[in-house]
Amino acid sequence: MTDSPASAPVLVLIDKATAGGPPLAEGETGWHVVDAHDPVIDVADLGVTRGDGVFEGLGVADGAIQALEPHLRRLARSAAMLDLPELDLDVVREACLASARLHAPAPFLLQKLVVTRGVEGGDGTPTAWVRTDAMPDHSHERRDGIAVVALDRGYRHDVAQTSPWLLQGAKTLSYAVNKSVLREAARRGADDVIFVSSDGYALEGPSASLIARFGDRFVTPSTDQGILEGTTQAAVFETLEALGHETAYELLPMESVRAADALWLASSGRQISPISSLDGVPVAFDRDFSQDLADAMEARRD
Ligand SMILES: Cc1ncc(COP(=O)(O)O)c(C=O)c1O
Structure with missing residues (x-):
């Protein structure tokens, strides 16, 4: 070739x-x-x-x-x-x-x-x-937002403490499940997924971190729940803090996520993609804010 x-x-x-x-x-x-x-x-x-x-x-x-x-x-x-x-x-x-x-x-x-x-x-x-x-082109995601569905991961939020041998929170090559959930999302007419713990906490996407906005506060699920520490999410938080916003790592029950003012998935490949619907229910997404945030992240890199 x-x-x-x-x-x-x-x-x-x-x-x-x-x-x-x-x-x-x-x-x-x-x-x-x-x-x-x-x-x-x-x-x-x-x-x-x-x-x-x-x-x-x-x-x-x-x-x-x-x-x-x-x-x-x-x-x-x-x-x-x-x-x-x-x-x-x-x-x-x-x-x-x-x-x-x-x-x-x-x-x-x-x-x-x-x-x-x-x-x-x-x-x-x-x-x-x-x-x-x-790099695959993700610009359409920033422009149009992404439809996500919440899928049960089947483990409690404290799986990393109770069963470390399950390697939740390690970025292993065993991503067949992370790919399978995308096919399930497609069957449900969606683009991506938010994993939920069996006891009801929002975790992360199959290849991205979740960020939720509540007014001026931006929250991501705490990383002691068998999820990855996102490098992009960390850069987003640094940018938000520089812009004067409050950020936090917390347990995020799915009900809170459904009530958030805005939601994003963040990863090295796509940077930051606003979520436009969750389980078919529209989520308010502010295209200008998302673009400003992406621009501010880029400016901080220069
Ligand atoms: C499961 C999972 N969570 C979160 C992320 C986001 O990490 P990063 O922002 O460092 O790319 C990834 C990245 O691929 C991932 O696979």
Whole structure:
């Protein structure tokens, strides 16, 4: 397969993703670039056969990786939750920077950074790579809003404390459920999903954080409920605080979410998308405020 140079994805394999072991020799980087279409994954890799591994999706705006350090911290946290070997974040960081740098310039790119448990029956060395590619266009979401449905995740909000082995709150490669709920949303005529705990608390989307507005107060579900700490949500909160708004991390019963003044899903890929309906009921959405917020976030990055 051939790509035009402007759109060709850049794939960097990370040879030395884990800490410990012999130090890098003079001139060694711990990563190398390969053709993005080369067959580089062993079919016995546990990331492929079991979804046993962790990942991050990073936005790249005008060549600069957004929230790189929070993404690296979250990757390390996820890896620790899966008992993967400790990662060498210096090597991983340099691999991400190189992958972004080597891509043809574009306003927005998306990086997938993946660390698997390695090949079944192998020596336990994780397989790791970072791939930079075009960012899917989400501009229509900001303009038109998104229809979401609330779906039961089947776990209580305190699952991370009661059953840590379920890995809720780790960003694992096992995203089949996160994809399945999107198909259920489509069957219900919606675009996306808010996961709800079995005891009635709003959690997050399958690939995004939830933000609710109550007057001048902006609330996101507290991250001790088996959900991810969103890097985009954190950037949104920093921007809102700079604009003089109050922000909070709280338990958010679904009834409160249904009574909110406005709702958004936030993620590295889409940035911030206003919700226009929840379970078929229209949600007020202020297109200008959403756009102003997105602009203010961009201005803070410059
Ligand atoms: C389950 C889940 N929650 C939240 C997020 C949002 O995280 P971020 O803003 O760091 O992309 C993601 C991102 O993919 C996700 O998969």
